[in-house]
Amino acid sequence: MKSGTAPLEPPLKHYLQFKDFSAEEYAYLFERAAVIKRRFKNFEKYTPLVDRTLAMIFEKASTRTRVSFEAGMYQMGGSVVHLTTGDSQLGRAEPVEDSARVISRMVDLVMIRTYEQAKLEGFAAHSRVPVINGLTDEYHPCQILADVFTFIEHRGPIEGKTVAWVGDGNNMANTWLQAAEILGFTVHLSTPGGYEVDQAVAGISNRACYKLFKNPREACRGAHLVTTDVWTSMGFEAESATRQQAFADWCVDADMMSAARPDALFMHCLPAHRGEEVAADVIDGPQSVVWDEAENRMHAQKALMEYLLLGRIG
Incomplete structure (x- = not known):
């Protein structure tokens, strides 16, 4: 790489259902989740997502999804914007496609927990950043x-x-x-x-x-x-x-x-x-x-966010 050349960004990839990734990608994610969890348990600071922002959009309320994503993003050095349909235009006066175009210009990653998979896919189709399915009626990857x-x-x-x-x-x-x-x-x-x-x-x-x-x-x-x-x-x-x-x-x-x-x-x-x-x-x-399963939502999602934003580490 020439001096002064910016590193290549990983290609845009969404996580909308489990079959979006291959077996080989999952093997990598499980390895990364184990490493990230071990660091967390050993109180080792690991903040690869400094200056990155996650937008969390909730049409369906949640305890585990919110805490695991929010805590995980903060632990990785990033920040979080929490939105519900009550305090955003998603699904109301503004088309979901327009919300995607706007929100994805201001954040680095979007997690959506909603009802219809079609709404999630519509958002992802018009997003400039990775979109994660936090749950829909059809899938919970x-x-x-x-x-x-x-x-x-x-x-x-x-x-x-x-x-x-x-x-x-x-x-x-x-x-x-x-x-x-x-x-x-x-x-x-x-x-x-x-x-x-x-x-x-x-x-x-x-x-x-x-x-x-x-x-x-x-x-x-x-x-x-x-x-x-x-x-x-x-x-x-x-x-x-x-x-x-x-x-x-x-x-x-x-x-x-x-x-x-x-x-x-x-x-x-x-x-x-x-x-x-x-x-x-x-x-x-x-x-x-x-x-253990509930706690591992956080560690697995940290590996997922790292992969979507930074690609493979090492």
Whole structure:
């Protein structure tokens, strides 16, 4: 590089769903997350994102998404602008495309937590900076990024393993299927009738990466990881009473966990409702890693932000 020549910026890349990255990119991200977490635990200052700004846009409220992104960005030396639809024009008088054009001229990175994936994609299409999906009705890639990282921490590579998904065929289920296809593991999928995964939305081509089970206990048989989510996701509250009845047999309890491998882990993206989608003795039991999983949102997302803004380190 000639003296005085500015370093090349990494090409613009968004993270809108799990399949946006390759298996090789994920291997890199998991390695970086482990390094960044180790530095954090050792109180080693690491601030590669000084003078960089993250805009966080929330149409759906969140505890873990806000704290993990905000704390993570500050720890990396950057700053944060927090926006909601109540204090911005997103989705109101201003078209989302115009909001993207304006906001992306003032910040270096945007995280959006919203309802429709189409709105997120519309924003990204007109953004000059990377856009991250903090959650949509269709996908939750940052959560699965953290979940797979947590599994690797506790049990090693996830390739060739079995993950049992018990519950709603929702954004989490869609994203687990994408992860299975890319990273080479199998999902045992059990949902109540009428709440199945929409294969077109999940957007996977490898039918061999998952198996369907009517009986949730059978889905757990031999699994290395059992995971679930609330029965009524945000935005579906009007269906709560109907879902309570439909999902009654899909509570992950000790009996279901006993069908999994003896060393199987339990995960839940939180918030959890003990006695509904998971029994208290499971989520609070020795196989549960939900608190590591929640913390790892921050470390995995720090690696993600570093990669989107700076490219590969080293």
